[in-house]
Amino acid sequence: MFLHALGHFHPPTVLTNAFFEELGLETNDAWIMERVGIRTRHTVLPLDYLRETRNRDVRAAQEAAQFSNAETGRRAALMALERAGLKPSDIGMVVAGGCSPDECIPAESNRVAALLGIDAPAVDLQSACSSFCMQLHFLTGMRPERLPEFVLVVNMENSTRVVDYTDRSSAVLWGDGASAAILSPRVPGRWRITETLLAGDPAGADKVRVPRVGHFTQQGGEVQKFAIRRAGETFQELRSRYLASHPGKGQADVTFIGHQANLRMLESVQRRCEVPDARHRYNVHVRGNTGAAGAPGVLSEHWDDPSVGDAVVLSVVGSGLTWAGALLERTLPRL
Known part of the structure; x- marks a missing residue:
């Protein structure tokens, strides 16, 4: 199995350690850096929404989010496609997964495929944070002739929507982003x-x-x-x-x-x-x-x-x- 390209996307809104101090989480930059070493992270949620609600209702976060999972996946996929010199029509299968899907059904891969205009089978394979390497494990284990020329693997992770921003132990950890990979069982890649x-x-x-x-x-x-x-x-x-x-x-x-x-x-x-x-x-x-x-x-x-x-x-x-x-x-x- 060859990896032809990778892509990524992170939403532009940034959560700084100073922002958590502003929220009154009884923390500061020194405390966070000492324990987890994270200075900034990205979020699909507006900062004003977090200030006002501390994200107490995850259903409201779904509505407040500035990007859907599928949109972040689309943007990462476009970077991967450009790097690979391919078009969406070249993709013969879409695989997706992650920690916090927008919906139970349809599979998130279908939403990404629809946004990209990909007319191909789309399925989800997920094991939370280990999803990407798990997906590679299954795809590399398949008979090459049963796979299309190119497979798009997308992992969309906008988990700040399910974080309790009154809990400093989890609030300081999570950031949002998406990755995309283009694989081929036959065409050599980088x-x-x-x-x-x-x-x-x-x-x-x-x-x-x-x-x-x-x-x-x-x-x-x-x-x-x-x-x-x-x-x-x-x-x-x-x-x-x-x-x-x-x-x-x-x-x-x-x-x-x-x-x-x-x-x-x-x-x-x-x-x-x-x-x-x-x-x-x-x-x-x-x-x-x-x-x-x-x-x-x-x-x-x-x-x-x-x-x-x-x-x-x-x-x-x-x-x-x-x-x-x-x-x-x-x-x-x-x-």
Whole structure:
């Protein structure tokens, strides 16, 4: 499976740490930076709406949002299509997923396909924040002849709509954004997905939740320990597979892109796995936790950056509990 292009989109409204002080959350920039390392994040919600309501009613947030999930997905997809030199009519399937869909039905992928004018099958595959690597796992495992020439994978994450802005522990984490990837099982592209991993522990299903009509909740301490352990194990396993098939390479030749939950968590994984700073890419410090759009969004922001190297491991975790990873190897010379 080849990765031809990535795209991303973040809504223009920014939530600063000073804004949370203004809301009276008994926090400040130093407290937030020390604990999670996030300075800014984006939101589809107007700041005046948050000031007035603290987002107590998630149904009202749906109405107040300045962008729908599908619109943010469309914008990320347009970037990916332009980078790939493709048109919407070239796409033969749309796959989508994420943490907080606009509707139970239809599938969010249908909404994105409709906005783009794509006349093709559209399905959702989601496992919360681990959705992107889970989607890659399933798509790379399919018989190539059963897939179209090009597949669009979109992850739309506008979870600020389900955040309780009287709860500082969750309010400071989340940001909104979307990512898009164009894959092909036959046409060579810039990257090849050579390995994937998918695992889960359903006994932890209650540890991270967004009810049908309600706010995001999590058992923060337990979830962070789980995320650090599983993200590290996934990265190390995929890095080992890469090194086993490339004898001349060393650990410092593999770039780590983790689930963008918070910077302190990512730094802990980086230390445990002995990843040098030059091989760690992230954007959580300015984007916040953008769920399933986080890891692919990071690589999208570095799409034309040759310093990313020739091998990248995405290692992500999510509600369920699930964890997944993907090894990408560069197929074309660095620019």
